[in-house]
Amino acid sequence: MATNAEPNKPIFRPGSAVEISSDEPGFQGSFYLGTVISLCSSDSYLVEYKTLVTESSRPLREEVGLFQVRPPPPSPSPGARWIFGMGDEVDVYHNDGWWEAVVTADLGNGRFEVFFRSYKEQMEFSKENMRLHRDWIGGGWVPHVEEEHEQVEKSQTEMEINGSKETVQEKFVKGELVEVSSDEDGFEGAWFSATIVEPTGTDKFLVEYQSLRTEDDKDFLTEDIDILHIRPCPAETLVVGFRLLEEVDCLYNDGWWVGVVSKVLGDSRYIVYFKDTKEEMEFHHFQMRLHHEWIDGKWVVASEV
Template sequence: MPRKPKPFPISSNTSFFEPGSTVEVSPDEPGFHGSFYLATIISPCRSGSFLVEYKTLVGNSSEGSEPLREVVSLAELRPLPPPETKWDFRVGGEVEAYYNDGWWEGVVKKDLGNGKFAVFFEDSEEQIVFTKKDLRLHRNWVNGKWVPPFEDSESEEGKIVPVTMKCNKETRPERFSKGTIVEVSSDEDGFQGAWFTATVLEAAEKDKFLVEYQSLTTDDESEFAREEIDILHIRPAPPETFVVGRFDLLDEVDALYNDGWWLGIISKVLRGSKYEVYFRDTKEAMVFQHSELRLHQDWIGGKWVMASRI
C-alpha cells in the first residue's frame, strides 16, 4: 500500500495573506498569464490555497452579478505593492499596465511624449498606448521579497512605508561584442520561461545580434543553429551561483531541461539531493538533481538581481 504523501508545507510567507488582507492574484489560466487582479483574502483553505474575493471581477449568481470568489494557490498570490512616485519609464523597460480591470506585464516600446507610452505585450503580441498614470514598474514577489526591491522601511507594526523611488539613471541597450556568451529567450509557444546559451557572432541591424546556439541544432542536426535575436530577448550569461547544502522550498530556480534553462519553483525537497520543481506556464512538476538547478536571477537595468532567500 503506497504511503500517503505529506501535506504541502506552508511557508512563513503566508503571514502576508491573513483574512482581510488586500492582495493581487495572478490567475494560472490560459489568457491570463502576466496579469494581476486586486482581491481580498477571505479565508485559508487546504494545501496552502486561499479563498479570495476579487475587487474588479464579477461572477454570475441567481441574484445577479456579484464580486467573483475563487480558491487560488499560494503561488498565484502576492501582497499589494507599496505605492511609489516620481519614476521614469524607459524604452525597453518592464512595466505593468492597467488594462481590462487588471495589471498586465509588458515592455515599453516607444516614448510618444506628453506622458504617453506604447507598451508591447508578448503573450498577445499586441501594442497599446497608455498614459503614465496607468503604468507602474514591474516587480516579482519571490520568497517574501520584492524583486527588484522597493526603497522602503518598516513601521513599528511591520507594514511597508512607501518612499519615493529613484529611477533617474537612464537605461541604455546592452551592446554585445563578437564572441560574448549570452542567453536567449523566445516568445514561441512552448518556449516561454526558457533561456538557451549562445555565442554572439556579430551585430546585425539596429538592436539585433546574430547568435549561434551552443545546444540547439539545425533540423538535420548537422550544425548548431544560428538566429538573429533582438535586444529584448538576449542577456549576458548569468554569474555562477553556488548553493551550499540544499535548495529551500519555494526557491525560484532555473532547471536544465531540453537543452535550456527553464524557470520554476521548488515545490518539494526530496531525499538524495533531488527536488520537485513546478513550472507555472505548463502546470507541470518534474524531479531534478541538485546539479541540474541554479538560483534564478533577473537581468534588470544592466544588473543581475536575485531574490533574498528565507
C-alpha cells in the first residue's frame, strides 16, 4: 500500500544502497555511493560511505539531510550499453564519486573528453567510467527509464560451443547494484546487497558486497558468484504497515531474510517468524520490506507466486 508521503521525500530503510550529494566547496555536483545505517530524524539519515574513509581507514559515517539522499540511478537494461555523443550530459566516476559533466569530444576507442561546467575543467575518461546523467525529481528519474532506449545500444557476446558460435546477451553490467544469495549452512534464504565488478566467466560475476567485509575489516568482501545466485535489487516500495501473516524480508546480520509477520505490536514494530530456523524476532518497520520473488525476469509479489 502506497503512503501519502511527499514524492520528493522517499523513505530509505536501513541497508538501502543510496547516493549522497555534497554541498561542500569543491564537491558540488558530485554523488557518492553509500548505505543507510539509520533514520536520525524525519529529515535526516545516518549513512556510511562506500568509498570515503576516515583517517583511520574506516568507512566514513555522517548524518546527512534527506534532500542529499537519492536511490542509485538505474543501470542500462540487461544486454544494453550507453552510447554517448557530443553535448550529452553525463556523470563520470572520478575521485571516488560520480561528477556531472558534458561530453565535448569523442576520442575513439571508447574514450571521451568531458567538461566540468562548475569548475571549468576538461578531462579524458573511458566509457566504462561514464553513465547517462539523470536527476531525481519528484520521486522519479529524469529522463525517465523508458526514454533510455534511444540512448543505448544492444551489446551481445559470442562464445564458442562445439565449434559453432552462440550469441548470448550480457545479463548484468559493471557497477550494477544487485542482491546475492548463499547456499552456505545458516545463510539459506538470505540476500545480500552487492555491486557487479566484472564478469569472470559465461555465467559468473565478481561482486563486491555492500555490507560484508573481509576478516581484517579493511575492505568490502569480493567473491565470484554464479548467475543463479544473483538478482537485481528490488525497487523501493513504500508501505503504510504490514499485515498479520504477510510475507516480508527483514534486515538482519547484513542481509535480507524472508519471514512471516506473526504479530503486529503497534508503534511500527512487528514480530516476524522465520520458517527455516523456527525463530521469532522483533523488527521495526524500517527494517522490513514486502517480500517479492524474481521470476522469469520480473518481480512478483509473494502472494501472486
